[in-house]
Amino acid sequence: MEQTDAPVVSNTHLTGEYWLLEVEAPSVAAALEPGQFVNIRIRDSLAPFLRRPFSVYRVNPEKTRLQVAYKILGNGTRLMKETLQPGALCDLIGPLGKGFELPEDAKTIALVGRGIGIAALPMLADLAAARGVTSHAFLSARSRDNLVGAEIFASHGGQVFTHADDTPDDVALVTDHLLRMAESTAFDAMYVCGSNRLIRQVDKLARAHGIPAQSAMEQHMACGFGDCHGCIIEVNLDRDGESRGYREVCHHGPVFNTWEVANA
Amino acid sequence: MEQTDAPVVSNTHLTGEYWLLEVEAPSVAAALEPGQFVNIRIRDSLAPFLRRPFSVYRVNPEKTRLQVAYKILGNGTRLMKETLQPGALCDLIGPLGKGFELPEDAKTIALVGRGIGIAALPMLADLAAARGVTSHAFLSARSRDNLVGAEIFASHGGQVFTHADDTPDDVALVTDHLLRMAESTAFDAMYVCGSNRLIRQVDKLARAHGIPAQSAMEQHMACGFGDCHGCIIEVNLDRDGESRGYREVCHHGPVFNTWEVANA
């Protein structure tokens, strides 16, 4: 983890409601694992005052640059779009948090994402591909143009199933596709991000097949590096959900096992 | 006085430390008198929170646009430069305050300005020219390139004397020039802005010649339209400076008689 002033390489419209910010940050990029995040500050700003946390979308092959895919939501993301243009420095802290675990012997994995949650998954797909692991993607969003990065998952050769709420042809939900595929394919692990409903369904499936499943979580943060105790969520301390406790998303997460967070 | 969202026409470097903002604001421009000001807001901003007051530099001949010449000083002016670009709307309130009085029968006037104080005078020079009044300008600044708008004064045919602190050749101060010229020229009124020393000297000269002299003043403001009682300065209530009182710069000023503000 370090704080760095990363030169902005580009910051352009990605698709739908999403923008893609790329910065030059070799030491952060080199250390990053899929699922980890960075915390970005609008420099010298009192409003927004806090940093804004974002999953790393991808790292370039040379591991010198990192990308963040973000949705314009409020004042912080609006100013990210306006002020973080080439020539500017992006004040970021990273890598932060605990990333996804890809079991050593995994052969096939499922990546399940909804909306902006998809943005946490491309780097994991890249790692899987590099390790020769096949990843199949199950992506949903409110509208077709918000299916961020579908082409990345496709480029690694796995199957990509999509569902857009606004597309009448998309009768099957991504979970329908997943359930169907799971009947014939032995997934070694599953990863999910972006919807509590998806987390519950993935957890159920993972339990049924006795495989690990993980989910990246979100919570409002003050520091992002584990010091303020601000970003807790309630988690299951055991698989039966009998005892509960608080865990910091920025420190113990953002990646949790689905049994920790499903129905918690 | 009104609040308006004025489309930005241009916002470019003027000279030295100064930038020139031009906006389309017909009803404000038509009502403006020399010496009045506008109060500009960085939209939706909590930092800066308050509006920033600026003298109107010039109004176009059609009286549809107004210009502000501003120096980048702090956060507000920095953001004015960055965010008020063509395509943006400039949230301004104006015209504000009481402007300069140009006596009906004036033939020759003196305009004395220092630094950013010069920015309050071009519109008065324009008005004088339109009324057939000759205006001579006496301009000083820390450096030569900060002598804002010298060419405007020259364009109206009067004489322009300048002094830059960083120019060894400029031995004579503008007040030297003014005093010398006043020996041979009968000024009907004098106007000064930008330095307390200059105000005192102009006031002395005006008293000696029994002519009116006015000065544009500055003070930190909250509202700019006379409601918060925030922007007072202490003024002389009589010409002998025997009794004093508070006056709001935004409401009773920004233009005061020099006897009101010299040594107050």
Place this chain on the structure above:
Amino acid sequence: MPDLSITIAGIEMKNPLTVGSGTYGHHGRFSQFFPVETMGALVPKTIRPHQWPGNPPQRVLEVPAGLHSSVGIPSIPWDQFETEDAPRLKALNLPVIQSVIGRTEDEYAEVVRRCTDLDAFAGLELNLSCPNLKQGGLDFGYDPDAAYRLVSRAREQTDLPLIAKLAPDYSSLVPVAQAIEAAGADAVALVNAPRAMCIDADTLKPMIGNGVGALSGPAIKPMAVYMVWTLYRAISLPIFGMGGVATYRDVIEFMAAGASAVAFGTVSYVDPMALPRALRELEAWMAQNGIDDVEQLVGAAHDADFERPQSRRVA
């Protein structure tokens, strides 16, 4: 069309929006931005019974998300208030709640009586709390006994609805409000701007002429909401809520905390159209959310079964 009207301390407001005393000035300038009748009630700047020039410059300073100020409640001569301001205010087609202050109990009583005699106002607001004065409201506002005596004295002088305006103070808030209620006030207004100071790192001296000043604007809103919420639970009087209000969402926030009316203060200096815009947006929001009476919002953040305390008014 949702019903925005609300009656608070017997004052009928056609909507719950008003202004913080001192932030909607004497000069009638605001009527150039929007008709004053847009709001539910007008609260003009605090008047003293005697002329006073106010504090020396510099009086205002920008601070993070707020304003640091020390104006000192300059007051015109009473004659002028009586002959010029009062008739103008009386002629307005909305309830005017005049804010008053004194330096002693007698002065408070005097200005309350004089204002009542003018027969121009729908109510009077006692400024117990101006943090800008070396003397003045401060002691009354922080001390339950003094506040009790002051409100009792004022009560004797007038039949007009009496609103006591409190400064933000954690430990004295509830006892003072309870004392005020017992003494016969009809409503409370809060918060007045908390005391504050800024020191110039170049000169090492305070930046405001008076040394000590106030803090207002969005910076104080979370504290103000907490205090309104706290008083809603502690007393039975209706509340005029304020402190950093800027948008219709802030109006909803203060009403949900317990305010029956909400005042726009410092924001009007930077955004003079904030109040009329918020009114339009509040109305649209109510229509969209199926809230047909604005009173439904008052105290909505408290548990559904929470009941406010009974009146402590001493007969």
Place this chain on the structure above:
Amino acid sequence: MPDLSITIAGIEMKNPLTVGSGTYGHHGRFSQFFPVETMGALVPKTIRPHQWPGNPPQRVLEVPAGLHSSVGIPSIPWDQFETEDAPRLKALNLPVIQSVIGRTEDEYAEVVRRCTDLDAFAGLELNLSCPNLKQGGLDFGYDPDAAYRLVSRAREQTDLPLIAKLAPDYSSLVPVAQAIEAAGADAVALVNAPRAMCIDADTLKPMIGNGVGALSGPAIKPMAVYMVWTLYRAISLPIFGMGGVATYRDVIEFMAAGASAVAFGTVSYVDPMALPRALRELEAWMAQNGIDDVEQLVGAAHDADFERPQSRRVA
């Protein structure tokens, strides 16, 4: 080279910069940003004598120029504090001032005794004022008598320098500080974050899990400076000043108001390098302005002939 060292309550700090308890966390993460020995003293997060999970989510929320939070001082089991944290803190090459809290006088006394026994600390800070707890320090911190008893009890348990940390409150500030001084505290720290609330205009419910939370960051600085300035005039104890500090100019501002040491709080979350940068800039500023001893800044905003009151300590 200007002399930045300062001795406060007998604790020798090589410079006046420290951190607000709870804002420089347990996990030692900050040492990845800058060496902890950069600062003059370390104040770790408040510890309770018993384990406590803290408040439910959501715990933090951005507000204008500040942070609204309600963490609730989660505490690890005492054993773990004793075997893991204390030795690690003791090994640091700078004075460590441990902040403590209890729910009762007895608990305060107990945690003070236990911390003293650990023989790891240069001083103890009594958190009288945490605004996040339904029970806890609040009552002590607002009530002179309770504060007196509490500090007296703590005083009996320890010979370590005792610092009492106060919440911002206008009316009780001076009486409480005087009581604390009389009871034998060696210094005061202020301000803790004022109580605050934010209500969601969509749900009409408080946005923070605990309902009530605190407000910290630049938004509160002008109030905090005023309070430091006020206490400098009212008591003889040295002051740890804080509340919205972000830059070296803020350090100067608090010192000029009367603080001998200045703590960085919330700002470290957004700008973890704020403290070391401010230290460099303070040193450069002193050199440039010919100030060779940082003590010259303490109280510089007060009139040159102002003398602080004598100690009220009861023998």
